[in-house]
Amino acid sequence: MIRKYYFINKFETKNIDRLDKETAVIYRNYNSKILDKVSILKLKKYCKKNKIKLYLSNNVKLAIQFDLDGAYIPSFNKCTRHLAFSFKKKFNIIGSAHNIKEIKIKEKQLVNKIFLSSIFKKNNNYLGINKFKLISNLTKKTIVALGGISKKNINKLRLLNSSEFAGISYFE
Numbered sequence: 001m002i003r004k005y006y007f008i009n010k011f012e013t014k015n016i017d018r019l020d021k022e023t024a025v026i027y028r029n030y031n032s033k034i035l036d037k038v039s040i041l042k043l044k045k046y047c048k049k050n051k052i053k054l055y056l057s058n059n060v061k062l063a064i065q066f067d068l069d070g071a072y073i074p075s076f077n078k079c080t081r082h083l084a085f086s087f088k089k090k091f092n093i094i095g096s097a098h099n100i101k102e103i104k105i106k107e108k109q110l111v112n113k114i115f116l117s118s119i120f121k122k123n124n125n126y127l128g129i130n131k132f133k134l135i136s137n138l139t140k141k142t143i144v145a146l147g148g149i150s151k152k153n154i155n156k157l158r159l160l161n162s163s164e165f166a167g168i169s170y171f172e
Contacts, residue, residue, distance in 0.1 A: 005144065005166035011043040021051055026072045028057030035059065044068060055094060060085060070094060073109055075102050080109055096146060098125040103139050114139060115166050118147025129159055
């Protein structure tokens with residue numbers, strides 16, 4: 001079974017209701033400087049009721065405080081302060097990277113999985129399939145494909161030998 005990660009910016013039940021049990025939600029709201037803690041708690045309750053894992057982006061301390069499933073550390077966050085925190089065994093830290101240098105930073109941050117982007121989306125971080133495979137072989141961490149994955153190109157993920165992917169457009 002393929003494990004999927006869905007990035008959301010706001011809590012809307014209509015999007016979460018369509019998810020299967022193999023899909024985790026990553027809440028990231030970079031539009032607002034202040035995290036809406038009430039929304040996070042509502043989202044947590046809703047995800048727990050529907051047996052969906054919930055990760056909070058860019059705030060490990062709050063994810064631990066709210067007893068979420070884990071935290072997501074974006075590529076621009078190079079901080080290792082979270083290593084001083086204590087958390088439960090089942091708490092996972094995941095993070096994204098775009099190149100070898102960022103992969104090494106994520107390894108120092110002790111993430112469990114690295115989201116490597118961009119595989120299909122042709123932006124500044126575009127890797128493509130071949131470069132994605134080469135870079136992903138340079139770490140022992142689980143690599144999750146990220147960037148431009150849609151229903152049209154989902155079958156191309158078989159070329160990567162990856163059973164996990166993350167995105168937004170695939171789910172909408």
